[in-house]
Amino acid sequence: MKKLFTSESVTEGHPDKLCDYISDSILDAYLSKDKNARVACETVAGKNKIFITGEITSTAEVDIEKVVRDTIKEIGYDNEKTDLDYRTCEIEISLSKQSQDIALGVDKSLETKEGENIDSQGAGDQGLMFGYACNETEELMPLQIMLAHKLAKRLTEVRKQKIIDYLRPDGKVQVTIEYEEEKPVRVDTIVVSTQHNEGIDLEILKKDIKEKVINVVMPKILLDDRTKYFINPTEKFVIGGPLGDSGLTGRKIIVDTYGGYARHGGGAFSGKDATKVDRSAAYMARHIAKNIVANKYASKCEIQLSYAIGVAKPVSIYVNTYGTNTIPEEEIIKKINNKFDLTPRGIIEYLDLQKPIYKLTTNYGHFGKENLSWEKIIKF
Secondary structure, eight states, X not given: OXXXXXXXXXXTTSHHHHHHHXXXXXXHHHHTTOTTOEEEEEEEEETTEEEEEEEEEOSOOOOXXXXXXXXXXXXXXXXXXXXXXXXXXXXEEEEEOOOHHHHXXXXXXXXXXXXXXXXXXXXXXXXXXXXXXXXXXXXXSOHHHHHHHHHHXXXXXXXXXXXXXXXXXXXXXXXXXXXXXXXEEEEEEEEEEEEEOTTOXXXXXXXXXXXXXIHHHXXXXXXXXXXXXXXXXXXXXXXXXXXXXXXXXXXXXHHHTXXXXXXXXXXXXXXXXXXXXXXXXXXXXXXXXXXXXXXXSOSEEEEEEEEOBTOSSOXXXXXXXXXXXXXXXXXXXXHHHHHOOXXXXXXXXXXXXXXXXXXXXXXXXXXXXXXXGGGOOOOO
């Protein structure tokens, strides 16, 4: 039976990703000076204005406005008439400290308060987090989201390296994969929408994107004469970034994870320090799922962890191997419990999450990248 499945990715200049990147840049700026900083930073962007809000508790002093302007400049926004200008944009900052009610539960878990032998932080919020892995790619990620990320990243590379010198920062892509008997066999459709300077010939743009982006990234074995290409299907994309559409931290959570191929608990990642299990437990769930597949206990695996605010231990652990398991799922759960400390403090220490690493995660997916601790393959 044939099936089609589609995932999308966006460039770092997409207005939502701009906001994610600003939030993670602020987080890194604090962690570089104070590893125990509590950060939950949200960014809104629109019409040459940036609004920073949320809660930050830290001993560090950070020039937030400078971080914001430097980040916008790094992305390449310098024209308020078409998108945003790092030099002239208005920046409004409205931050408070973490609620004392939340801090009570994070600083000392319910188990510690009740006398259990646990010296641990509690979870910074209730919630459920999913991790996923499959053997479709060498990264043990779904094929369509990995190809979409590579296309989006290549769009940025050709812009910044001036290989295609008329592109602007905003852009998004989609990749549709055809499956036969649950196996990916070909690319059915590729969609690329990229912002560009005024006056660019559409046919030249299409030719450049096909030759210098798509053909460089896409495996030729997956392309055939039935593959469909939609390159800037609206024909004109000059007004973009926060001028074309507002941006908001945390609005691209499906892009950040598995492209819709696996479930998502609903919590965003960017701008949050690791005491927020929305981020840290999702990273841990991915680590566990990836290693279940890497150790050949299953060819695909989904993990769910759930937490209660102020409680250290997860409320539940769920494993689904979709019938691909080579050992019983009960044994897999036993291995997880024996190997991993799934308290917030245990996750933070195991994955080394108090370092300023988060700008590395913001764009082109939080999973499937080398040199991130939760992507490391282990024996267990």
